[in-house]
Structure formats: C-alpha cells, structure tokens
Amino acid sequence: xxxxxxxxxxxxxxxxxxxxxxxxxxxxxxxxxxxxxxxxxxxxxxxxxxxxxxxxxxxxxxxxxxxxxxxxxxxxxxxxxxxxxxxxxxxxxxxxxxxxxxxxxxxxxxxxxxxxxxxxxxxxxxxxxxxxxxxxxxxxxxxxxxxxxxxxx
Numbered sequence: 001x002x003x004x005x006x007x008x009x010x011x012x013x014x015x016x017x018x019x020x021x022x023x024x025x026x027x028x029x030x031x032x033x034x035x036x037x038x039x040x041x042x043x044x045x046x047x048x049x050x051x052x053x054x055x056x057x058x059x060x061x062x063x064x065x066x067x068x069x070x071x072x073x074x075x076x077x078x079x080x081x082x083x084x085x086x087x088x089x090x091x092x093x094x095x096x097x098x099x100x101x102x103x104x105x106x107x108x109x110x111x112x113x114x115x116x117x118x119x120x121x122x123x124x125x126x127x128x129x130x131x132x133x134x135x136x137x138x139x140x141x142x143x144x145x146x147x148x149x150x151x152x153x
C-alpha cells in the first residue's frame with residue numbers, strides 16, 4: 001500500500017509503467033467534467049472508474065482484495081475512510097471470483113488509512129482493503145476515481 005500526494009507521484013512510476021498514466025489522469029481530472037462511468041486509458045489493462053456513491057457504516061462496507069489489478073483511489077469530493085487489513089487476521093467469506101477479480105473477507109477491523117485530501121492510495125494485488133466507509137458511521141455522498149491497472153499481463 002502507498003499513500004501519498006500528487007507532488008510525489010513520480011516516485012512510483014518505476015513500480016509499474018501504467019501508474020504514470022493513471023496518476024496523471026487523476027491529477028488533471030476536472031471535477032466540472034464529472035460523469036459516472038468507466039474511462040479506458042489503455043483498454044481493459046488500464047482504466048478508471050468514475051463514481052458517485054454513498055459511504056456506508058463500517059460494518060456494512062466490504063473487505064476485498066484483487067489478484068489481477070492494482071487499485072488507485074482518489075477522492076474528489078466528500079469524506080471517506082479507507083481501511084487496510086492484514087491477511088492473517090482475515091477469513092475468506094466469498095472465494096476468489098476470476099470474472100470480478102475479487103475475494104471478499106470477514107474478520108479484523110483493520111486499520112484506517114490516512115487518506116489526505118488531494119492525495120491517493122494505491123492497493124496492490126492481494127492487499128485487503130475496505131473502501132466507502134462513512135466517517136463517524138454517518139453515510140454521505142462522495143465522488144471518487146478508482147484506477148485499475150492489470151498486472152497479470
């Protein structure tokens with residue numbers, strides 16, 4: 001997991017060539033153009049989901065991990081808590097679905113991620129995370145971008 005701001009984004013380009021594509025798109029995204037949906041940056045290999053959703057109380061949000069994709073989260077508007085959990089403290093609730101590239105977990109409360117305004121969080125394959133958690137369990141609307149980078153070629 002990486003947590004940082006766009007002023008330091010270039011530090012991470014060496015990890016995967018598509019990180020530069022996704023982070024550049026996010027940094028230059030104009031919220032005035034906000035329209036929910038998917039934007040393909042390099043077909044199915046690199047894309048961004050643009051979404052407006054309601055956050056959920058912590059016990060209603062889901063723990064998940066992916067095997068084929070890096071997730072890059074960027075909050076445009078609103079307040080959201082992201083959480084991270086260690087694999088050895090979690091139990092698989094729904095086994096890996098290759099079509100959805102997702103495994104769902106139950107267990108540990110995990111830890112909250114310090115998600116800076118104007119910053120991003122990168123979750124690598126198999127890192128268990130929970131997004132769209134409401135601040136103080138008080139649901140609210142958020143607008144965010146979630147970049148997806150395929151890593152299995």
